[in-house]
Amino acid sequence: SSRQVDEHRGEKEQQQQQQQQQQLLQQQIASLQQQLQRERQQRGEEAAALQKEAADLKQQLQQLQQQQQQQQQQQQQQQQQQQQQQQGGEAFEEDRRQLEDLLQQQKQQIEQLQQQLQQQLQQQQQQQQAAAAAGGVGEQQQPEGQLDELQQQLQELQQDLSSKSLALEEKEQQLQQQQQQIQQLQQEIQQLQQETQQLQRQLREATQKAASRRPSSCSGSCERQRRRQHKQQQLLLLPTAATAAAAAAAAAT
Numbered sequence: 001s002s003r004q005v006d007e008h009r010g011e012k013e014q015q016q017q018q019q020q021q022q023q024l025l026q027q028q029i030a031s032l033q034q035q036l037q038r039e040r041q042q043r044g045e046e047a048a049a050l051q052k053e054a055a056d057l058k059q060q061l062q063q064l065q066q067q068q069q070q071q072q073q074q075q076q077q078q079q080q081q082q083q084q085q086q087q088g089g090e091a092f093e094e095d096r097r098q099l100e101d102l103l104q105q106q107k108q109q110i111e112q113l114q115q116q117l118q119q120q121l122q123q124q125q126q127q128q129q130a131a132a133a134a135g136g137v138g139e140q141q142q143p144e145g146q147l148d149e150l151q152q153q154l155q156e157l158q159q160d161l162s163s164k165s166l167a168l169e170e171k172e173q174q175l176q177q178q179q180q181q182i183q184q185l186q187q188e189i190q191q192l193q194q195e196t197q198q199l200q201r202q203l204r205e206a207t208q209k210a211a212s213r214r215p216s217s218c219s220g221s222c223e224r225q226r227r228r229q230h231k232q233q234q235l236l237l238l239p240t241a242a243t244a245a246a247a248a249a250a251a252a253t
Contacts, residue, residue, distance in 0.1 A: 057206055064203045071199060075192040082185040085178055092175045099168045106161045113154045120150065 057209060060206050061203065064199055064206060068196060068199045068203065071192055071196045075189060075196065078185055078189045078192060082182060082189065085182045085185060088178055092171055092178055096168060096171045096175060099164055099171060103161060103164050103168065106157055106164065110154060110157045110161065113150055113157065117150050117154065
Protein backbone atom coordinates (compact mmCIF):
# COMPACT_ATOMS: atom_id res chain seq x y z
CA SER A 1 0.00 0.00 0.00
CA SER A 2 2.88 2.39 0.73
CA ARG A 3 4.27 1.67 -2.72
CA GLN A 4 0.93 2.54 -4.31
CA VAL A 5 0.86 5.77 -2.29
CA ASP A 6 4.35 6.66 -3.52
CA GLU A 7 3.43 5.90 -7.11
CA HIS A 8 0.30 7.97 -6.80
CA ARG A 9 2.26 10.85 -5.28
CA GLY A 10 4.85 10.61 -8.09
CA GLU A 11 2.18 10.67 -10.79
CA LYS A 12 0.55 13.70 -9.15
CA GLU A 13 3.86 15.58 -8.98
CA GLN A 14 4.59 14.66 -12.57
CA GLN A 15 1.20 16.00 -13.63
CA GLN A 16 1.84 19.24 -11.70
CA GLN A 17 5.24 19.65 -13.35
CA GLN A 18 3.76 19.04 -16.78
CA GLN A 19 1.06 21.60 -16.09
CA GLN A 20 3.67 24.13 -14.98
CA GLN A 21 5.72 23.42 -18.10
CA GLN A 22 2.66 23.89 -20.27
CA GLN A 23 1.80 27.19 -18.56
CA LEU A 24 5.41 28.33 -19.02
CA LEU A 25 5.30 27.37 -22.68
CA GLN A 26 2.01 29.22 -23.19
CA GLN A 27 3.41 32.34 -21.50
CA GLN A 28 6.58 32.23 -23.62
CA ILE A 29 4.57 31.66 -26.79
CA ALA A 30 2.26 34.60 -25.93
CA SER A 31 5.30 36.79 -25.17
CA LEU A 32 6.94 35.86 -28.48
CA GLN A 33 3.71 36.53 -30.37
CA GLN A 34 3.40 39.97 -28.75
CA GLN A 35 7.01 40.72 -29.60
CA LEU A 36 6.47 39.63 -33.20
CA GLN A 37 3.38 41.83 -33.43
CA ARG A 38 5.27 44.84 -32.05
CA GLU A 39 8.10 44.29 -34.52
CA ARG A 40 5.67 43.95 -37.40
CA GLN A 41 3.98 47.19 -36.36
CA GLN A 42 7.34 48.92 -36.00
CA ARG A 43 8.47 47.68 -39.42
CA GLY A 44 5.21 48.92 -40.91
CA GLU A 45 5.69 52.37 -39.35
CA GLU A 46 9.30 52.50 -40.55
CA ALA A 47 8.26 51.49 -44.06
CA ALA A 48 5.50 54.13 -44.09
CA ALA A 49 7.96 56.78 -42.85
CA LEU A 50 10.48 55.78 -45.53
CA GLN A 51 7.81 55.91 -48.22
CA LYS A 52 6.69 59.38 -47.10
CA GLU A 53 10.25 60.64 -46.98
CA ALA A 54 10.93 59.17 -50.43
CA ALA A 55 7.81 60.90 -51.79
CA ASP A 56 8.88 64.22 -50.22
CA LEU A 57 12.36 63.90 -51.70
CA LYS A 58 10.91 63.05 -55.10
CA GLN A 59 8.70 66.13 -54.98
CA GLN A 60 11.66 68.25 -53.90
CA LEU A 61 13.72 66.90 -56.80
CA GLN A 62 10.95 67.73 -59.27
CA GLN A 63 10.67 71.27 -57.91
CA LEU A 64 14.43 71.77 -58.13
CA GLN A 65 14.47 70.45 -61.69
CA GLN A 66 11.65 72.82 -62.67
CA GLN A 67 13.46 75.75 -61.05
CA GLN A 68 16.64 74.81 -62.87
CA GLN A 69 14.82 74.70 -66.21
CA GLN A 70 13.27 78.11 -65.52
CA GLN A 71 16.68 79.53 -64.60
CA GLN A 72 18.18 78.16 -67.82
CA GLN A 73 15.37 79.66 -69.89
CA GLN A 74 15.79 83.04 -68.19
CA GLN A 75 19.53 82.86 -68.76
CA GLN A 76 19.02 82.16 -72.47
CA GLN A 77 16.61 85.09 -72.73
CA GLN A 78 19.08 87.38 -70.96
CA GLN A 79 21.87 86.27 -73.29
CA GLN A 80 19.69 86.97 -76.34
CA GLN A 81 18.87 90.44 -74.98
CA GLN A 82 22.55 91.04 -74.34
CA GLN A 83 23.40 90.11 -77.94
CA GLN A 84 20.68 92.44 -79.22
CA GLN A 85 21.96 95.24 -76.98
CA GLN A 86 25.51 94.66 -78.19
CA GLN A 87 24.39 94.76 -81.81
CA GLY A 88 22.46 97.96 -81.12
CA GLY A 89 25.50 99.40 -79.35
CA GLU A 90 27.68 98.60 -82.35
CA ALA A 91 25.21 100.39 -84.64
CA PHE A 92 25.19 103.45 -82.33
CA GLU A 93 28.98 103.39 -82.29
CA GLU A 94 29.09 103.36 -86.09
CA ASP A 95 26.65 106.31 -86.26
CA ARG A 96 28.76 108.20 -83.74
CA ARG A 97 31.93 107.64 -85.79
CA GLN A 98 30.20 108.87 -88.94
CA LEU A 99 29.00 112.00 -87.12
CA GLU A 100 32.50 112.63 -85.84
CA ASP A 101 33.84 112.36 -89.39
CA LEU A 102 31.21 114.80 -90.65
CA LEU A 103 31.98 117.22 -87.83
CA GLN A 104 35.66 117.06 -88.64
CA GLN A 105 34.97 117.78 -92.32
CA GLN A 106 32.75 120.71 -91.43
CA LYS A 107 35.37 122.11 -89.08
CA GLN A 108 37.86 121.97 -91.90
CA GLN A 109 35.40 123.73 -94.23
CA ILE A 110 34.81 126.42 -91.61
CA GLU A 111 38.55 126.92 -91.20
CA GLN A 112 38.92 127.24 -94.99
CA LEU A 113 36.09 129.79 -95.17
CA GLN A 114 37.60 131.71 -92.29
CA GLN A 115 40.92 131.82 -94.14
CA GLN A 116 39.17 133.02 -97.33
CA LEU A 117 37.35 135.73 -95.39
CA GLN A 118 40.59 136.80 -93.77
CA GLN A 119 42.28 136.99 -97.17
CA GLN A 120 39.37 138.97 -98.62
CA LEU A 121 39.45 141.37 -95.69
CA GLN A 122 43.20 141.84 -96.07
CA GLN A 123 42.83 142.50 -99.82
CA GLN A 124 40.02 144.98 -99.13
CA GLN A 125 42.14 146.79 -96.54
CA GLN A 126 45.09 146.92 -98.95
CA GLN A 127 42.90 148.30 -101.74
CA GLN A 128 41.42 150.89 -99.38
CA GLN A 129 44.89 151.95 -98.26
CA ALA A 130 46.11 152.21 -101.87
CA ALA A 131 43.05 154.24 -102.85
CA ALA A 132 43.55 156.56 -99.88
CA ALA A 133 47.19 157.07 -100.84
CA ALA A 134 46.20 157.92 -104.41
CA GLY A 135 43.75 160.50 -103.16
CA GLY A 136 40.67 158.50 -104.07
CA VAL A 137 41.65 158.35 -107.74
CA GLY A 138 41.04 155.05 -109.45
CA GLU A 139 39.18 153.59 -106.49
CA GLN A 140 37.82 150.16 -107.35
CA GLN A 141 34.56 148.66 -106.30
CA GLN A 142 35.11 146.20 -103.40
CA PRO A 143 33.81 142.68 -103.66
CA GLU A 144 31.28 143.14 -100.86
CA GLY A 145 28.88 140.63 -102.41
CA GLN A 146 31.55 137.96 -102.32
CA LEU A 147 32.31 138.71 -98.66
CA ASP A 148 28.64 138.52 -97.73
CA GLU A 149 28.33 135.20 -99.50
CA LEU A 150 31.34 133.81 -97.66
CA GLN A 151 30.02 135.04 -94.33
CA GLN A 152 26.62 133.47 -95.03
CA GLN A 153 28.28 130.14 -95.90
CA LEU A 154 30.32 130.35 -92.73
CA GLN A 155 27.23 131.02 -90.65
CA GLU A 156 25.35 128.08 -92.22
CA LEU A 157 28.28 125.75 -91.63
CA GLN A 158 28.51 126.87 -88.01
CA GLN A 159 24.79 126.22 -87.50
CA ASP A 160 25.08 122.81 -89.15
CA LEU A 161 28.12 122.08 -87.01
CA SER A 162 26.18 123.01 -83.87
CA SER A 163 23.26 120.79 -84.92
CA LYS A 164 25.54 117.83 -85.61
CA SER A 165 27.33 118.38 -82.31
CA LEU A 166 24.00 118.07 -80.50
CA ALA A 167 23.19 114.93 -82.48
CA LEU A 168 26.59 113.51 -81.55
CA GLU A 169 25.95 114.22 -77.87
CA GLU A 170 22.60 112.42 -78.13
CA LYS A 171 24.29 109.44 -79.80
CA GLU A 172 26.90 109.34 -77.06
CA GLN A 173 24.18 109.42 -74.39
CA GLN A 174 22.31 106.62 -76.14
CA LEU A 175 25.54 104.64 -76.40
CA GLN A 176 26.18 105.09 -72.68
CA GLN A 177 22.63 103.92 -71.93
CA GLN A 178 23.18 100.88 -74.14
CA GLN A 179 26.43 100.09 -72.33
CA GLN A 180 24.71 100.44 -68.94
CA GLN A 181 21.94 98.10 -70.08
CA ILE A 182 24.53 95.59 -71.30
CA GLN A 183 26.32 95.76 -67.94
CA GLN A 184 23.01 95.26 -66.12
CA LEU A 185 22.20 92.26 -68.32
CA GLN A 186 25.64 90.80 -67.65
CA GLN A 187 25.07 91.17 -63.91
CA GLU A 188 21.67 89.50 -64.21
CA ILE A 189 23.24 86.65 -66.21
CA GLN A 190 25.92 86.19 -63.55
CA GLN A 191 23.25 86.13 -60.85
CA LEU A 192 21.25 83.56 -62.81
CA GLN A 193 24.37 81.44 -63.26
CA GLN A 194 25.02 81.54 -59.52
CA GLU A 195 21.41 80.59 -58.79
CA THR A 196 21.65 77.77 -61.33
CA GLN A 197 24.82 76.47 -59.69
CA GLN A 198 23.10 76.62 -56.30
CA LEU A 199 20.10 74.71 -57.63
CA GLN A 200 22.38 72.10 -59.15
CA ARG A 201 24.14 71.71 -55.80
CA GLN A 202 20.80 71.33 -54.01
CA LEU A 203 19.72 68.81 -56.64
CA ARG A 204 22.86 66.73 -56.07
CA GLU A 205 22.41 66.89 -52.30
CA ALA A 206 18.76 65.86 -52.56
CA THR A 207 19.70 62.99 -54.90
CA GLN A 208 22.41 61.80 -52.52
CA LYS A 209 20.01 62.08 -49.59
CA ALA A 210 17.37 60.06 -51.43
CA ALA A 211 19.96 57.40 -52.28
CA SER A 212 21.15 57.22 -48.67
CA ARG A 213 17.56 56.80 -47.42
CA ARG A 214 16.96 53.72 -49.53
CA PRO A 215 16.85 50.56 -47.36
CA SER A 216 20.01 48.51 -47.62
CA SER A 217 19.84 45.08 -49.22
CA CYS A 218 20.98 43.37 -46.01
CA SER A 219 21.13 45.79 -43.09
CA GLY A 220 17.44 45.69 -42.09
CA SER A 221 16.27 42.49 -43.74
CA CYS A 222 19.20 40.39 -42.49
CA GLU A 223 18.66 41.59 -38.92
CA ARG A 224 14.94 40.80 -39.05
CA GLN A 225 15.69 37.38 -40.57
CA ARG A 226 18.17 36.65 -37.78
CA ARG A 227 15.63 37.59 -35.08
CA ARG A 228 12.94 35.49 -36.72
CA GLN A 229 15.23 32.42 -36.90
CA HIS A 230 16.20 32.90 -33.25
CA LYS A 231 12.55 32.96 -32.19
CA GLN A 232 11.81 29.87 -34.25
CA GLN A 233 14.68 28.07 -32.55
CA GLN A 234 13.32 29.12 -29.17
CA LEU A 235 9.90 27.73 -30.08
CA LEU A 236 11.46 24.47 -31.23
CA LEU A 237 13.53 24.15 -28.08
CA LEU A 238 10.63 24.71 -25.69
CA PRO A 239 8.91 21.31 -26.25
CA THR A 240 12.27 19.58 -25.93
CA ALA A 241 12.85 21.20 -22.54
CA ALA A 242 9.40 20.11 -21.35
CA THR A 243 10.00 16.56 -22.47
CA ALA A 244 13.35 16.51 -20.72
CA ALA A 245 11.79 17.83 -17.51
CA ALA A 246 9.07 15.21 -17.64
CA ALA A 247 11.63 12.48 -18.20
CA ALA A 248 13.67 13.71 -15.27
CA ALA A 249 10.59 13.69 -13.03
CA ALA A 250 9.74 10.13 -14.08
CA ALA A 251 13.27 9.02 -13.41
CA ALA A 252 13.13 10.57 -9.94
CA THR A 253 10.09 8.45 -9.04
